[in-house]
Amino acid sequence: MPLYDLHTHSTASDGAYSPSELVRQAAAAGVNVLALTDHDSTAGLDEAETAALEAGIQLIPGVEISVTWADKTIHIVGLRIDRHCNVLKQGLSRLQATRLERAQEIGRRLYRHGVPGTFEAAREMAGEGMITRTHFARHLVELGLAGSMKDVFERFLTRGKPGYVSTRWAEMADAIAWIREAGGGAVLAHPQRYKLTASWMRRLIGEFKECGGEALEVVSGTASPSETQSSAEYARRFELCASSGSDFHSPETAWVKLGRLPPLPSDLTPVWTHWNH
Known part of the structure; x- marks a missing residue:
């Protein structure tokens, strides 16, 4: 199968x-x-x-x-x-523009919090891809401001924290x-x-x-x-x-691995049932 x-x-x-x-x-x-x-x-x-x-x-x-x-x-x-x-x-183009605006604002807010250069670092890390909160989180871990990605989000990027930006x-x-x-x-x-x-x-x-x-x-x-x-x-x-x-992002998240998933319950209809392979 x-x-x-x-x-x-x-x-x-x-x-x-x-x-x-x-x-x-x-x-x-x-x-x-x-x-x-x-x-x-x-x-x-x-x-x-x-x-x-x-x-x-x-x-x-x-x-x-x-x-x-x-x-x-x-x-x-x-x-x-x-x-x-x-x-x-x-x-998607509109959402990508929203993501860029959010990233710029996250950078401004972290700068005001005493952490300069985060937008530029996140942009370099993203390369040709979109700048996401994950890139900010990785940079803040590299700076030693948090011990893990989870720690960064809890201390800097969630609602009520210095780098949080409400986004529509x-x-x-x-x-x-x-x-x-x-x-x-x-x-x-x-x-x-x-x-x-x-x-x-x-x-x-x-x-x-x-x-x-x-x-x-x-x-x-x-x-x-x-x-x-x-x-x-x-x-x-x-x-x-x-x-x-899997929602796989990175091997750093050891408990989320590509393809390592339990089977769907047998009574449910898989989304791929009617796909013509």
């Missing part, structure tokens, strides 16, 4: 591996079908597709779109997208429309990570489905067994397909 990993990141956003290296690492881990789903960017897909042909695995073109819903940041993965679709390209992302209906216009299917990423009450979770998933959402990411690299079980229950309740993805 093919091994699927439908949620990963490369240096085109905040991943540690280049698109081609990510593909090679996934193939070495036994992954047969890999989706590259960088944050608000499809820039790594050409390189990843070339590497996938060389490695003998299937590359699913994807993206992870940032959405603001009920004042929370929600992530929606688009799978099997046409990255050349103008509607999708225009939407895409509307859910718009993000799903971009994905569908590009011929893809929309997946609600890692639903348990949003720390919503049961009633708010039902509202989120209900609106996601009403807008044309197709699947829940039931199995995720960061989910506990109980969280996976809860996501599976929501997939059943709302009659949504199920997806599986």
Whole structure:
């Protein structure tokens, strides 16, 4: 049976591996079908597709779109997208501009907090990819201002901390429309990570489905067994397909590995069931 990993990141956003290296690492881990789903960017897909042909695995073109819903940041993965679709390209372009503005403001706020040069360092670290909070976090760890990436976010980059910048992302209906216009299917990423009450979770998933959402990411690299079980229950309740993805970013996160995922519950319909390979 093919091994699927439908949620990963490369240096085109905040991943540690280049698109081609990510593909090679996934193939070495036994992954047969890999989706590259960088944050608000499809820039790594050409390189990843070339590497996938060389490695003998299937590359699913994807993206992870940032959405603001009920004042929370929600992530929606688009799978099997046409990255050349103008509607999708225009939407992502607006989000990329928002990301740059946020990065510049994070740099200004950290400067006022007594830490100069963070925007410039993050920009250099990002290279041709987008500047993300992960790049700021890595730089602050290098400066010795925190012991780990998690520590950086808790001390500098979350709400109420010196480098936090409130950001308005895409509307859910718009993000799903971009994905569908590009011929893809929309997946609600890692639903348990949003720390919503049961009633708010039902509202989120209900609106996601009403807008044309197709699947829940039931199995995720960061989910506990109980969280996976809860996501599976929501997939059943709302009659949504199920997806599986590690959300791999970096080997530094030892507990999130490419392809190291438990199987989907057997009674759920995998999102790939109707794909024509």
